Amino acid sequence: MSGTVIDKETGPAAGPSKLVSRISIIDNGMLTLQAWGADHICKVCIANSGSCCRDCRNLSDGVGCQLRNTSCTAWLCGFHKYLLYEVGQLEQWQAFWEQVPGQDYREDFTPEQLSLKKALQRPEQAMDHLGEALAADLQDMARSHIAIGIILTLREKLDKNIDQFQLEEKDHKLKLRIKRKIKVLSGDFQRFHFLLNKYYSDLSEI
Ligand code: SF4
């Protein structure tokens, strides 16, 4: 896709395998998510009791994760999955992490050095305003809905529907229905959709 560049640390997207370190792919994964503004969404999610690190033995109060690993970096919650889905980067993200062995639950057994064929792509310019806008939309939703945990319910629904969308390969009508459902679920993300449209309109002019 235009507007994205090959991540320098993990080599060319297609071509001979390149030896990379486990640490460098974790760093690159986090930098890629940050480039789309995913960390802004985490702040809102955590403030609304949605932290995915809750009760983890590797979480240190006020400091954060003490055991960064490939598994947690690769894993996408419903919000981050939705963000990458909308910017057209979900499949390449998944394809990249599928080649990384040793992923487990809250830890990894990934070798310190490994050989990868595919690279992660990052936007040429920081696109964190997209995640920031989505975070602001979520914050508005959390404030304006009486129901407690509304955005966390939404996170799970987005997760489930995007998974279904990706898994459906044969029934095109069903796939279209799921796509519409994702659109309805994200109907309140006004700031995000405004900037997303602008992002695609800018891309089409390149
Ligand atoms: S569930 Fe998603 S948005 Fe919430 S803290 Fe975890 S990664 Fe961030």
Ligand code: SF4
């Ligand atoms: S290991 Fe994973 S779940 Fe635990 S604190 Fe670190 S990022 Fe969070």
